[in-house]
Amino acid sequence: MFSLFTRHRPTTALINGVSVGVDPKETLLQAALRHGIDFPHSCRVGGCASCKCKLVSGSVRELTETGYILSDEELDAGYILACQSVPRGDVHIEVDLARQPSRRQVRGKVVAQDRLTHDITRLVIQLEKSLAYRAGQYADLSLDSLPQLRRSFSFASPAQPDAQVSFFVRRVPGGVFTGVVNDRPLLGHGVTVEGPLGDFHLRSADAPLLLIAGGSGLAPLLAMLQGAMANGASRPATLLFGARQARDLYALGDISAIATQWHGSFSFVPVLSEAAADAAWQGERGLVTAQIPALLPPGAHAYLCGPPAMIDSAITLLREAGVPREHIHADRFTTLQDVLPTSA
Missing domain, CATH: 2.40.30.10 (Translation factors)
Structure with missing residues (x-):
């Protein structure tokens, strides 16, 4: 007999042999943590690969593109990011639980x-x-x-x-x-x-640096540059900083000090996306990612930090320009809503 009301069988994830129920629209990472599994993770937004695991069977819906985080070999072997994977049905995954970062x-x-x-x-x-x-x-x-x-x-x-x-x-x-x-x-x-x-940090290399920040995403890039400068880094560096208006530009003194003390060539390019309100602005206007084709040095390694839309656009342009996936490092900034507990 046909019924207009159907019951959906609960989705189950087998994690290293442990059966875990997964709620609708819940990621594998969320389900694992909810069941008390100490699943390796860090950023939770698909930017660090700490939660990578092997999909042995079943299929998942990926919330974001993971190709720039996981290598071709890992993708071919069936690796996924648990924080970005929603099961389409029952799945079986394997993960190295010993990889949980110490904190x-x-x-x-x-x-x-x-x-x-x-x-x-x-x-x-x-x-x-x-x-x-x-x-x-x-x-x-x-x-x-x-x-x-x-x-x-x-x-x-x-x-x-x-x-x-x-x-x-x-x-x-x-x-x-x-x-x-x-x-x-x-x-x-x-x-x-x-x-x-997180796993967002400067890798050892001599290749030129292209660093792109949006808003408060400037924080980790400044830390990287200051740390590299203190260690005597001399690789060419270009810092692109996207902001809405001139009043949103900040830490200019810190950036100026880096430019003065950097042991190699250093270029700073601020870009305003809403510069119409700043008639006196003489610098670059538009989206910060639009500067990539003109400023990308040959053989550069890229470090990106900012809102997801900026990160995704930058990655697309960098890949089109021939930058290998393993030389693109990104940290997506996301916003969480504050929810205070109510009193009973």
Whole structure:
């Protein structure tokens, strides 16, 4: 007998032999973590490959393009990113659970809170203990005044001997955490920093660098450049920085110091996408990615950080220009909505 009402059989993921139920529209990573499996992961947005696993059987719907993260060999072998894979039915995957990156929580206090633009604040934290990390990685922050909220931000400076760390925090409309950081005085307030997280960092090479930042995505690229400069890097470097208006440009003093002290050629190109409101602006206008064809040096390695649309556009242009997948490194910035628990 035909019925207008059908029951969908629950989807099951077999993870290293452990059966896990997967809710509709849930990714493999979300399901694994919900069931208490210590699945290797970091960025959760398909930018670091920490959650890569082998799809033994079944099929998945991929939320984003993963070809620039996984190698051709890995793709041919059936590897996928768990954070970007929604099962189309029952699946069987295998993952090396020993790859979970080591991280730790360190307490600290806010020692500086500097307004960089109308919606970005630099937060400087003095940690009680040093935290080893690579420039380009990120950490999860929680304020003592908002213990129920934890948000991820890239380190905006390389690791320092004095155990100070800094972050660029952009105000998100309706965001409780970012609103507090941008609008309330926090000097002396306690903070918990958990990390390091992510696989976005500068690889050793002599190839020219093309770095592209959008908005607060400038933070990890600045840290990379400062760290490389301190280590005497001399490879040619070009930094493209996309912003809406002139008032959204920031850290220009830091960039100027890098340009002056860099041991090789260094070029900085700011690009405004809404420059019509800035009649006095004499620099580049339009989308920052439109500058790639003209400024891409032969044999360059690219490092990208910003909103997903910018990252995807840049990757397409770089691949069309012949940049190998393994020489493109990206960190997508995404926005999470703050949801505070309600009292019973």
